[in-house]
Amino acid sequence: MGKSQQPQPENIPQHVAIIMDGNGRWALSRGKPRLAGHRAGTENLRRVIRASVEFGVKYLTIYAFSTENWGRPQAEIKGLMHIFENVIDKELDELHQEGVQLRHIGRLEKLAPKLRKKVLDAIKLTENNTRLVLNIAFNYGGRDEIIYAIQNMLKEGVAPEEVNIEMVNNHLFTVGTPDPDLVIRTSGELRTSNFLIWQSAYSEWYITPTYWPDFGKEEYAKALKTYTERDRRFGGVSDEHYD
Numbered sequence: 001m002g003k004s005q006q007p008q009p010e011n012i013p014q015h016v017a018i019i020m021d022g023n024g025r026w027a028l029s030r031g032k033p034r035l036a037g038h039r040a041g042t043e044n045l046r047r048v049i050r051a052s053v054e055f056g057v058k059y060l061t062i063y064a065f066s067t068e069n070w071g072r073p074q075a076e077i078k079g080l081m082h083i084f085e086n087v088i089d090k091e092l093d094e095l096h097q098e099g100v101q102l103r104h105i106g107r108l109e110k111l112a113p114k115l116r117k118k119v120l121d122a123i124k125l126t127e128n129n130t131r132l133v134l135n136i137a138f139n140y141g142g143r144d145e146i147i148y149a150i151q152n153m154l155k156e157g158v159a160p161e162e163v164n165i166e167m168v169n170n171h172l173f174t175v176g177t178p179d180p181d182l183v184i185r186t187s188g189e190l191r192t193s194n195f196l197i198w199q200s201a202y203s204e205w206y207i208t209p210t211y212w213p214d215f216g217k218e219e220y221a222k223a224l225k226t227y228t229e230r231d232r233r234f235g236g237v238s239d240e241h242y243d
Helices: 023-028 034-055 068-070 074-097 115-126 142-155 165-170 217-228
Strands: 015-019 059-066 100-105 131-138 183-184 206-207
Touching: 023 034, 034 059, 034 074, 034 131, 034 217, 059 068, 059 074, 068 074, 068 131, 074 100, 074 115, 100 115, 131 142, 142 165, 183 217, 206 217
Parallel strands: 015 059, 015 183, 059 131, 100 131, 183 206
Antiparallel strands: none
């Protein structure tokens, strides 16, 4: 990758969120079962994590399994759970050594006790790492997250007049994590799919037709470079419009 293609450190988004879409279609286009695509997608995740560290991204949030994904065939769900467990077993030590802090966003209650314990142990092991925060959205849905926040505010007896943006932020799964600067969606689909719908209110979006297993370092760098060329106004007007 040439220097002109490399995103410049001063313009790198602090937080990148990714909808890792297209694993199944990647596999089917090659005459393979859908789970082969999920395994290939997992292999690619390793490359993207390393690239995130190299590029200087501080927070990476990945959409691994949504609340709606429970509606998929049971064989696929079982396979996905097995892949997730294997990733923890095989990758945790290396991620820890590389300074990656693992966090989970979503609800863990629906996971099998063995897998739930592995997730909690991984979070505990890496909690003091600071090189990259990796949020894994597993059994996650944006609407469910907002319901979760409302439920907990009600339990705490928060008065209606106390509810504001900061209060809601402090009750989301992502508390302590800045809103994503850039949301990337692979496979070309043009929808948010219930992902970070509160946090991404003013995120920049990058849609690519590339299936997730093929979204490598160069594609990632292209997405980051595109982000650096945009004018983020957060509902305001840029200075050039006042000249």
